[in-house]
Amino acid sequence: MSTAGTIQASRIRKSFGPKTVLKDVDLEVASGEICCIIGPSGSGKSTLLRCINGLETVDSGVLKVNGEDFGYYETDHAYHALPPKKLAQQRTRVGMVFQQFNLFPNMTARENVMSGPVLVKRADKKESAKRAQELLTSVGLGQFGDRYPAELSGGQQQRVAIARSLAMDPDIILFDEPTSALDPEKVGEVLNVMQDLAKRGMTMVVVTHEMGFAREVSDSLIFMDDGVVVERGDAREILSNPKEPRTQAFLKQVL
């Protein structure tokens, strides 16, 4: 199980029609590592993240998540797509937190958190409800279990979404600009929850514009532009001392 929580991607290519959004991207994330991906919009960072949990398929390249080829199995001549059941099973080990939260509006906060274990893993309902309550408490929403998403603020919804991901006991959680849709004053509450997670040793890949979070929490940092990784390395090192001119220009704009 030493491969749990790891991501190895090499020479990932992905095109949407004539536009190539990922051009031979490499990514290496160790178990328990916090990796932030930054870059201008349209640079392919969200697409890279979405490939890691199969919301997009890669055109070519090697993608191993938790040590297994993700979504495909390899033969001598090709990668063959896995049957849906197998893909779904791989996905349960990779949580995803979306920019727009994407909570199920027809379920309460607690039901949202329970949805994965009960509907997918067929876990016991009572046990799952208890677990959901613990998770909601851990993200500071212990009293909000019976609320519907529409009755919660953006920051609260995003914390429920994180709890929903955690309920599946994933080895990796992917965050796709988790604070970009939030009021500035609600950003902190979500980042705090993420920081807690990081301390507990969860492997996290975070696409973000929050340079403060990247600096404080992140182990490694990747700067992407136009489908390629321009610079990678230690987060604090890059943020305070970028080598590439493109990185310098970007950081000058956002810091």
Place this chain on the structure above:
Amino acid sequence: MKQATLDRSRQTVDGMDPALKPRLKRRSTFEYVAWAVSILVGAGMLYSVATNPNFKWGTVAKYFTAESILRGLMLTIFLTIASMALGTLLGLLLAIMRASSVKPIAIAAGAYITLFRGTPVLVQLIFWFNISALYPNLSIGIPFTDIGTAIDTNALMGPITAALVGLTLNEAAYMAEIVRGGFSAVGKGQIEAADSLGMSGAMKMRKVIIPQAMPSIIPATGNQVIGMFKETSLVSVLGVAELLQSAQLIYARTYETIPLLIVASLWYLVMTLVLSYPQSKLEQKYSHTSVRIPRKSKKVTLTAPEGIAR
């Protein structure tokens, strides 16, 4: 002090405090003219309806609750409920098939919808009634073997069965489009969230897509019910003794055509009005789209702290 006396004196002079005067809406001359004209026209029509002896209101009253008319009404109600219920189920199935990623299934559903929406329902009804000309015997069995049984299609496809089959198959095509519209109203993010949790296709449909599509499907289905109620009058051409045919059977005997058509129309009108009340309630209930569909009343915890993460 002086100010106060001044204020009071102004009130007595003008009779009313200006700050409390109501602000009146402006009515255009056109509105007054429109009132006058429509009252005149309405009164004229009422007078004509009341005094023209050819309306035979006595006959209308006599037949309004006649046994055969009420029996026809019952059959109309039965046809509406049965064809809507079956049509909705089949429509849901078609919509799910059409959303399938398995191409032949999606294409088959698409072809069905095109065929049944693209031809008049009256033609379809007559077609089903005459299906025995096409397939005189309906046999059930294993193809290319002798095992099975055959039934005379004419015996099976009586007028009421043909009416039910025709209305159901036609309604299914329209319901499929309504359901599909509801599906497409569910955000892409919802499907991605379900995918990222590892939900299977059927689970996604049952727990995420259908519950969220309901708010747009239910009011549209209500409209279809009202439409179907009136559409059933078409099956009178098959000789099914529903409401219109029951009226026709009477006036074929008595030649009181207009009074009996009024009887039928009044029943259609009454039933439509009866159905529109729950329909408008449904529309109100589901008009706040995309928000939430609480299934049970729940206690709301007030003034809870914002949470420890702060």
